[in-house]
Amino acid sequence: MSTETNQNNNPDEDFLVVENLTTTFNTARGPLPAVGGVSFRLGHNETLGVVGESGSGKTVLSRTIMGLQPRTNVEVGGSVRFDGHEIVGATEAELREIWGTKVAMIFQDPMTSLNPVTKIGKQIGESLHVRLGMSKDEAKARAIELLTLVGIPSPEERYEAYPTQLSGGMRQRVMIAIALACNPSLLLADEPTTGLDVTIQAQILNLLDELQMKLQMSVILVTHDLGVVATRTDRIIVMYAGRVVEMGRTKDVFKDHRMPYTRALLESTPRVSNPSHTRLKTIPGRPPNLLKLAEGCAFAPRCSRATEKCSQERPNLEPTGTDGHYFACWNPLDNQSAPVSSSTGSTKEFGEDNVRS
Amino acid sequence: MSEASKNVVLSVKDLEVTFRKGRQRVSAVAGISFDLYEGETLGLVGESGCGKSTTGRALMQIVPSTGGEIYVDGAELTSLSKKEARSLRRKMQMIFQDPISSLNPRRRVKDIVAEPLDCWKTAKGEERDAIVYDLLNKVGIDPAVYGNRYARQFSGGQCQRISIARSLAMRPRLLICDEVVSALDVSIQAQILNLLEDLKKEYGLTMLFIAHDLAVVKNISDRVAVMYLGKLCEIGPSDTLYAKPAHPYTSFLLGAALEADPEIEQNRATLSGEPPSPLHPPSGCRFRTRCPFATEKCASEEPMLRDIGAGQQVACHYPLVGSHQ
């Protein structure tokens, strides 16, 4: 395992360093590059949003970062350095040391992610007992505390409940309690609110914010919903066909995006603020088949700005000039009206307002 | 949009749907009334379990309604014989949430689209094929390439296009869309929403659009109705209702909706708790247990849907917006 990251004098940027990460599934129909070379950095207590549609590889990315990908039929390349640990290539036994205690994950569907035949209290207490060596009584007491922390009413009673007896929102709260049981410093949240009602979604997102502040965690929020990342993240990554097509501070990406896909995604999303019957801009076609990815830019076949070069050569991530804002496109959109300086300032302000200090 | 001069295509009066769960009774839809005018789209929005899908299904008589009346072009649906109801239902069609499961995986696309024609025996042979060809073209599925494929070979978005083609084969007056885009990705969702808008114009459809996504509903609807725990809270023209919600629940719902824009300040005051069980709905106003403005009156007296002007109706004793006059 590499420990050289510790020597870096800017720890805030190097809490999590992902470099050229690839995840390829070996299928009966050939290799399927679900994640095709992703690099980014994440600082302490920072919130990173990963946005993409189905098949963009965002879920696979989050699992590969954690090292949770199954071992068979999968090839992982590149590097994930997390707080002095190299994840790629580590054995399951090595990973087990940091799972739960340093990095934890919450999953999309709380119904299938909770063991249906075990009481929820036991599921929370399990890692306390096994990983932290608490006695069963201590674990139970702490589990009830955690249930209170995540806002579950009458936690003593709910301790005895089975997952099927809870509502969707309650189950997601239980998932959060399980993930946070051992005080991890990095939380990966994979579509944590998909399938929940809007009011419950707001509750869960507020809870996550609150807990992030309280417990001092970095969070990677994976979602398909641009609304979820818009106000809850410091930076975002936009993924398409397994690659990062744009990344930067949230405000920069929303207001000053360069990649046509990012714009298309934003324009095809209906908005509450738009008047009724606003014609949506659509992206023609469908996401590409990852088994038959062409040489060039994966978005080229659907892109209105595509040129011949786009289908021949794959664009790499280029800096825009704004700090930390990158895009991958041969024919980027023009620098938009929003002045760079003010947007940087307000992003910071925004971050302090809503996420933490 | 809702001028009296317009024809009423669908009129619902005090619709009730009660399910039996063991010895208990769950009233999924507890008496709702609304009118649907020719050529308009009414959005029906609410959180899961509020009874919006059950309403749609009761209108199609997929689940039996246990009370109230449904008028389609003036004819009352529930009192008709099975046979008469069946033929009246030709005027109404429905598209479902799960695009993949709503197509039979073991049948060919062109047969799926032709299903209504075959059922009603309205077109045969070349005429039938021509209609199918035309419909598939309209929804953007190339019939020459895909017509003979099986439904299981298509993605969600394509399946939804096929479903739409099928629902239009009988040229219905009324189309009920039940969460038709909620299983789809944003880019595909936009395609389907635009397609529905186009087809609505072309076929002169009247639509009931049921969904949980507030932005989607606003985008497609002329008027929007908000449901909570089996009751209508509020109904009104989309732009008015979204700009000036009169019912506290509508206001909270809009506040919780996330906008894809980091500059819009999110309303952090969210509703606390979860909706009560429909097995034991609260007395009076059903929202009162979570409503910050609730008083004793709300517990004792059920608020009726009343006009507050500009086509907006609200069921609340203390609406946030007074009269529009």
Added chain:
Amino acid sequence: MTNTETPMIPNEIVVEHPEKREPIGLFTWICVGWLAINLGVALLTPFLPIANPKEMISMPSMGMSLDHLMGTDSLGRDLFARVAWGSRISLGVGLGAMAIGFGIGGPLGMLAAFRRGKLDVALSSVMFTLLAFPSIIAIISILSMWWPRSLAKIILVVGISSVPLVYRVIRAATLSAGSKEYITAARVLGAKDRRIVFRELLPNVAPTGLSFLLFGVATVIALEGVLAFLGLSIDPNTAPSWGNLINDARQSLNDTPQNWPLIIFPSAILCLFILALNFVGDRLRSYFDVTEVKL
């Protein structure tokens, strides 16, 4: 056999035309071929140039030779001819009994699942009670007292005793297919019951039915072996079944232990036939992705 080869790929990855089907595979074709050969032999036995199975044509307990491919039994009868004729009985019992089982249980199961309500409750409570009754005991008791024995009676008794099981499987498959949205969609489009049953339900129930049919035939062929051992199958002197042949061999092997082909051939052919049925049934199930119905 296993449809678990590539489950590691998360659902979110879009593969164009997501066909889950695996290639059919060589072994499946071998099994199909083996089933076809047996069926062909069973159908054509009377016309094949083989020895008379009842005639003592040679020395008893002869080993394998070109004249007698599988040797002869303790009475000097040609084993190959007896196995070939035996396939007629064994396959006849298997297919005949399943024809009765499916003929009665299939429509009833579909009807109950389609109509639901009181009819379903009534039919199901009768069928599930019958299912609780150990059918093999009933079969043995009935056959042991219903003289004289004949192929038709065996087929009838075994067939009827399989009705509740077929009913359960078909009902479950119909219920599962019927809960799909496309059935509701068809109804909404105005399809009448008949159309829904034949156009929508049947094509989706048929794969389950077919694979269960193969398992059923395999089970009945094994069951006939049990009956033969207890002396309850048809009289081995009129026509031997595979079970009869194995039973005969078992008894005569005490005297002539060197004549092992006598037991090896019929039992191997019986087992391989059952194996092929099971394998093809299993492949059918995964080919049509019939996962929701547990057989």
Added chain:
Amino acid sequence: MLKYFIKRLVALVAIIIAISIGSFFMIQLLPGDLATSILGVANTPANKRELYARLGLDKGLVQQYLTWMGHVLQGDLGKSYITGESINTSIGKSLPIDLEIIFLSQIVAFACAIPLAMKAARKPNGLFDRLSNGLTFGLLSVPSFIIVVYLVLIIAIKAQIPGTGPGSFTRWPEWAWLFTDTGMFFTTVGHNLTSMVIPTLALSIGSFVVYFRVLRSDLIATLQEEFITMARSKGLSSRRIMWRHAFRPSSVALLGTAGINIGGLIAGGFVVQYLLAIPGLGGLLIASITLQDYLVIQSTVFVVAVAVIVINFTVDFITTLVDPRIARD
């Protein structure tokens, strides 16, 4: 939970009543002449009438059924028309033998199936999984009567292991011996266990194959579930994940299969008993079928059916303990 249990119990009683009716009428309605088999050549109309009156067979069928049920409810299954022996005694002698064979074979089957299935499921499609999966699929296609025939040929005849062949069954010692003559006790137990080798093997192979396959495929499916990924992400050891998280949900299917299988063994194990000349219920049933001993057949069928149902009921009950979801539906 209690409500569910009571509901099941009511259903159980209803099914047992249905089965008593079934076993009674099935026997009564069958062709066959009781008088001939009892009286033989003395089957004159007068004798027959006298016999029927003595046995109570001159009354209506419903009357006969009620009389029989009345006795059964008092714990008396009646006496054989032919041997005159009490059926309670006959079944009392035979049933323990069935229970012993089933008990031993199930222990062996579970002891082999659970660890092997765990091993196979851990690496689906790995070498061990492919081998075990293929092998068990092959074994699945070998009916138990063929297994017995070959086991007898190999163990008892070829390998010449004494006390394992047909007819070598030895009973357990009587209770009193346990305290007076330990040497004799162990000798008889030893004999008994030796004589159980072939029947136990014969039944355990079939059970093992079924259990292995059910548990393996269920485990593979369970291990794909998100809650297993969740458990891994907590940093739990794979051992703990296998046993605490994967095995318990998977054992539901295993239990269900075991219930059906054990029921099948009680009813279907008699081929094995017949081939090995073991005097269990199967032996009793076949002997009475040969003698056309109606009442014994009827009672044995009834007892076996009740045993099968009680076992299924017990398994269902255990299943609800393992998986709390079931009782709540």
